[in-house]
Amino acid sequence: MRLSRKNLLAMLGLVTIPLVLLSSALVLLTRRPETGAAVPCVLIGLSILELLLGSMALLRWQQEHLSRPFKKLQDAAGRIRDGNLDHELTSEEEDEFSTLFESFEEMRLRLKNSAEEQLRAEQDGKVMLSNISHDLKTPITAIKGYVEGIRDGVASTPEKQARYLSTIYSKAEEMEKLVDQLYFYSLVESGRIPYHFxxxxxxxxxxxxxxxxxxxxxxxxxxxxxxxxxxxxxxxxxxxxxxxxxxxxxxxxxxxxxxxxxxxxxxxxxxxxxxxxxxxxxxxxxxxxxxxxxxxxxxxxxxxxxxxxxxxxxxxxxxxxxxxxxxxxxxxxxxxxxxxxxxxxxxxxxxxxxxxxxxxxxx
Ligand SMILES: Nc1ncnc2c1ncn2[C@@H]1O[C@H](COP(=O)(O)OP(=O)(O)OP(=O)(O)O)[C@@H](O)[C@H]1O
Ligand SMILES: [Mg+2]
Structure with a gap:
């Protein structure tokens, strides 16, 4: 786990101040007994007080320090749950949370990319469907025209009728190809190409x-x-x-x-x-x-x-x-x-x- 500089400084202060106070009290007691016990006692009392207050302050600071990023994380997760994949989660400091934030950001970006890709594929699929429907219209219109030509007697000679029929056949083949393309594409999409090796x-x-x-x-x-x-x-x-x-x-x-x-x-x-x-x-x-x-x-x-x-x-x-x-x-x-x-x-x-x-x- 990475500790921030502020964190380290606070812990250093919490430990060194009572240490200095206690060692001063010890020096006074052993080397200068003539000063009496009052001053060392005050120093010991101060160091205990500093330890108590310092620990409490550090605990409170730690709680706040922890709750702020958690709140940010909770907020960011909530936005993703609601479908907002654009909210960027940034870390203000280089601490133990920055790695977690980075991983969260990476996850958000991946989700965003895959959502965009899915949307693009859906749109492309729709465009393809509309293209094929459009392409199908052309041979259908032609077939209708030629059938009408035969029915209404425009194709009056057997040769003309044969020509009309052969055109109808080739238009039907065109349609078959398009439908086959669409069907095969749906098989590819669903990963169900029927192979017979x-x-x-x-x-x-x-x-x-x-x-x-x-x-x-x-x-x-x-x-x-x-x-x-x-x-x-x-x-x-x-x-x-x-x-x-x-x-x-x-x-x-x-x-x-x-x-x-x-x-x-x-x-x-x-x-x-x-x-x-x-x-x-x-x-x-x-x-x-x-x-x-x-x-x-x-x-x-x-x-x-x-x-x-x-x-x-x-x-x-x-x-x-x-x-x-x-x-x-x-x-x-x-x-x-x-x-x-x-x-x-x-x-x-x-x-x-x-x-x-x-x-x-x-x-
Ligand atoms: N032999 C080629 N000569 C020139 N361009 C080509 C050739 N083969 C493919 N391309 C280019 O590559 C693109 C993709 O080809 P692809 O076969 O995937 O699609 P398409 O021919 O446009 O449509 P589809 O095959 O679905 O009817 C084509 O649109 C064309 O621009
Ligand atoms: Mg092609």
């Missing part, structure tokens, strides 16, 4: 992925490069569906953030082995990300181009999901990018080893 041959898996994405990339007129150098016998412990979600999120970013001023928009897939790590690189020559935004793009709801334009859409959750799924697979996601040049996502997964533990999604 299996042993998968990496080379074949990534090759299939590429073929599955080819149609969509061709439709977007993206020039695709592909290189797969993973040996046939290399396996990974992964959930094929969730890993596919990772790759399609990254690919959809490459498409969404392509540089429309370029003649050719490219996307290159490279799969290879680096020691005990399976690496999947997906590189694009899109608009790229500014250095000040790059460290934040994996954060939930972070969007580098804050102005949410109708052409890009998006809620800023794709990459946070990518990171979560990769970490749950015992791997990681790393993004490098240069504004105006393009971005490269590097996904790393550990090679599956017999008898090794499966990744733990609860980590």
């Amino acid at each position: 299996t042993r998968i041959p990496a080379r074949a898996y990534f090759s299939d992925c590429r073929w599955e994405l080819k149609e969509e990339l061709d439709a977007q007129e993206m020039v695709t490069g592909y290189e797969n150098r993973i040996p046939e016998d290399i396996c990974m412990a992964a959930d094929p569906e969730q890993l596919h979600r990772v790759i399609s999120n990254v690919v959809s970013n490459a498409v969404k953030y392509r540089d429309r001023t370029r003649e050719k928009n490219q996307i290159a897939f490279r799969f290879f082995l680096e020691g005990e790590t399976i690496v999947a690189e997906i590189e694009d020559n899109g608009v790229g990300i500014a250095p000040e935004d790059l460290p934040h793009v994996f954060e939930r709801f972070y969007r580098a181009d804050a102005a949410r334009s109708a052409s890009t859409g998006g809620n800023g959750i794709g990459l946070s999901i990518v990171q979560k799924i990769m970490e749950d697979h015992g791997g990681r996601a790393l993004l490098t990018s240069e504004k105006g040049k393009g971005s490269c996502m590097r996904l790393e997964l550990p090679v599956y080893k017999e008898n090794a533990n499966e990744p733990d999604p609860d980590r």
